[in-house]
Amino acid sequence: MRITLSYLGSVLLLLWSQFTWSATLKLSQDLWPPYIMNSVQGSGIAHDIVADALISAGYDLKYTVKPWTRVLKETKSGQSDVIISLWKTEERQHFLLYTEPYMQNDMVFHQI
Numbered sequence: 001m002r003i004t005l006s007y008l009g010s011v012l013l014l015l016w017s018q019f020t021w022s023a024t025l026k027l028s029q030d031l032w033p034p035y036i037m038n039s040v041q042g043s044g045i046a047h048d049i050v051a052d053a054l055i056s057a058g059y060d061l062k063y064t065v066k067p068w069t070r071v072l073k074e075t076k077s078g079q080s081d082v083i084i085s086l087w088k089t090e091e092r093q094h095f096l097l098y099t100e101p102y103m104q105n106d107m108v109f110h111q112i
Contacts, residue, residue, distance in 0.1 A: 024060040027051070027082040028075065030068035035085050035103075038065045046085040049102055054082075 027050070029036045035046040042048065043063070051061055066074070074080040076095050088098055 023058070024062055025054060025081045026079070027054075027061055027063045027084055028066050028071045028080045029063075029084040030071055031065055032085065035105075036065070046103060050082070050084045053102075 027047075029047070031038060032046075033039075033044065035044050037044040037047070043051070047063070051063070054061055064080075071080065071083060075083050083096075085103070086092070086096075
């Protein structure tokens with residue numbers, strides 16, 4: 001079975017309530033190698049794409065790696081501004097603002 005997820009890694013989210021033009025954005029994400037890492041090899045493909053774009057736009061960034069449930073909870077409550085990589089769901093669209101996809105990932109499930 002092959003599933004294509006066109007919104008995997010496709011979101012840079014800002015909450016409506018936290019959408020301000022401040023100079024520093026708080027980014028958070030759970031580890032998801034090779035897209036999000038916290039290692040000597042770097043911070044990951046998705047992190048680098050998003051960070052470079054935001055820095056080019058003039059933002060300062062504060063980046064933290066946290067457990068996924070905390071990332072989502074803190075972004076929903078306004079304690080964090082940006083989730084670097086997230087699958088788009090109907091439920092999340094009620095409280096998150098998505099960008100256009102900047103990456104695509106195919107997941108393939110093999111029957112054993």
